[in-house]
Amino acid sequence: MTSDVLDRFLKYVKIHTTSKEDEKSIPSTKHQFNLAKILVQELKDLGIADTVLTENCYVIATIPSNLSDEEAQKIPIICFLGHLDTSPEESGENVKPQIVKNYQGGDIQLLNNPDLVISPQETPALLKFIGSDIVTSDGTTLLGGDDKAGIAAIMASISKLKSNPEIKHGTIKIVFTPDEEVGRGVDGLDVESLNADYGYTIDGDEMGVLESETFNAAGGDILISGFNCHPGYAKDKMVNAIRILSDLIQLFPVNESPEMTEGYEGYYHPYVISGSVNEAKIKFIIRDFDYTILQEKIQEVKDFTDEIQKKYPSAKIKLTIKESYKNMKYKIDEVPELMEYAEEAIKRSGIPVIKKVIRGGTDGARLSYQGLPTPNIFSGAMNFHSKKEFVPVIALEKSVETIINLIQIFVEKSIE
Numbered sequence: 001m002t003s004d005v006l007d008r009f010l011k012y013v014k015i016h017t018t019s020k021e022d023e024k025s026i027p028s029t030k031h032q033f034n035l036a037k038i039l040v041q042e043l044k045d046l047g048i049a050d051t052v053l054t055e056n057c058y059v060i061a062t063i064p065s066n067l068s069d070e071e072a073q074k075i076p077i078i079c080f081l082g083h084l085d086t087s088p089e090e091s092g093e094n095v096k097p098q099i100v101k102n103y104q105g106g107d108i109q110l111l112n113n114p115d116l117v118i119s120p121q122e123t124p125a126l127l128k129f130i131g132s133d134i135v136t137s138d139g140t141t142l143l144g145g146d147d148k149a150g151i152a153a154i155m156a157s158i159s160k161l162k163s164n165p166e167i168k169h170g171t172i173k174i175v176f177t178p179d180e181e182v183g184r185g186v187d188g189l190d191v192e193s194l195n196a197d198y199g200y201t202i203d204g205d206e207m208g209v210l211e212s213e214t215f216n217a218a219g220g221d222i223l224i225s226g227f228n229c230h231p232g233y234a235k236d237k238m239v240n241a242i243r244i245l246s247d248l249i250q251l252f253p254v255n256e257s258p259e260m261t262e263g264y265e266g267y268y269h270p271y272v273i274s275g276s277v278n279e280a281k282i283k284f285i286i287r288d289f290d291y292t293i294l295q296e297k298i299q300e301v302k303d304f305t306d307e308i309q310k311k312y313p314s315a316k317i318k319l320t321i322k323e324s325y326k327n328m329k330y331k332i333d334e335v336p337e338l339m340e341y342a343e344e345a346i347k348r349s350g351i352p353v354i355k356k357v358i359r360g361g362t363d364g365a366r367l368s369y370q371g372l373p374t375p376n377i378f379s380g381a382m383n384f385h386s387k388k389e390f391v392p393v394i395a396l397e398k399s400v401e402t403i404i405n406l407i408q409i410f411v412e413k414s415i416e
């Protein structure tokens with residue numbers, strides 16, 4: 001017996017929806033419309049009349065409450081979001097999903113790539129899924145579980161609500177966005193006109209995961225202007241911007257770099273340098289979960305830039321630094337029930353809650369600051385942006401169960 005959510009998932013991953021960096025248009029790639037159009041049709045087939053596909057490739061649907069108007073008004077309008085695109089870091093074209101039946105531990109050999117195995121040594125969480133069927137790619141592409149697992153879970157939940165009218169629910173909104181992977185998932189979305197109270201992205205990560213925290217982020221550059229002249233006659237004249245840059249780089253703390261940190265640890269990250277004697281430039285970013293510590297890190301960069309300026313008074317050193325996004329936790333914490341209900345929903349599905357932090361930005365972070373507090377609930381996809389991506393079928397099913405539970409918890413808590 002296959003499940004509805006698995007059938008949907010296998011269908012969606014075969015549709016090529018890779019997004020593209022540095023494109024001005026939304027969506028960044030036209031082929032994302034191919035999946036969007038299918039989803040619109042499927043929603044209409046499910047009887048969701050209020051389904052639209054915007055010119056920017058957003059699928060937006062409203063499922064009216066099946067309660068009386070009076071009751072429905074007491075229930076917050078929840079929006080579930082997933083993203084259509086897959087990461088440009090790996091090919092997402094011609095995905096051939098494979099199903100490993102009844103996984104019994106050990107390495108999973110990917111069918112069309114003899115060099116690649118998914119191993120429990122590398123991904124210990126794999127061992128939690130012994131006895132489950134596991135979906136992988138054939139090893140030549142990514143799988144696309146990020147975020148087609150989320151989309152499949154949302155679609156299967158809606159289908160379940162439609163075929164089980166005894167499950168009472170408030171008004172529910174569905175949004176499928178393009179271009180999340182290139183950081184532009186909400187660029188073409190009018191959040192206010194959605195008219196939703198709260199959001200949940202169903203995106204990525206292991207069964208049971210619930211996430212409400214992202215980094216606080218800042219970034220900028222340091223521009224060093226030196227002075228060039230004939231090197232044979234340069235004594236006391238030349239100011240070599242490259243050497244000054246090298247001094248500056250040393251002052252970015254090595255222990256607090258992306259390659260040395262994990263979990264709740266923040267970092268400094270110089271990521272591009274360019275230069276000549278006349279002019280050199282460092283681009284960098286700074287991240288921390290604690291906003292006060294982010295401010296301290298910003299101050300630290302200002303201080304050591306000043307210090308270097310003092311050491312080289314004849315150079316001109318200009319620091320530009322700007323905050324880019326803020327930890328969504330501050331907004332989500334204003335509505336404690338958002339996380340409480342999600343935790344309860346996961347527990348009711350019979351699985352443990354795994355609270356994690358997102359070491360990057362997400363659509364949820366931007367939505368939270370645009371008035372739609374939006375934590376993230378697991379879809380079950382793991383090792384994403386990689387040919388070693390996989391999705392345990394049980395995780396897909398638990399994602400659906402969690403969504404249905406959550407919808408019911410909102411009803412229980414609002415009208416009983």
Ligand SMILES: [Zn+2]
Nearest residue numbers: 146147203204
């Ligand atoms: Zn994702």
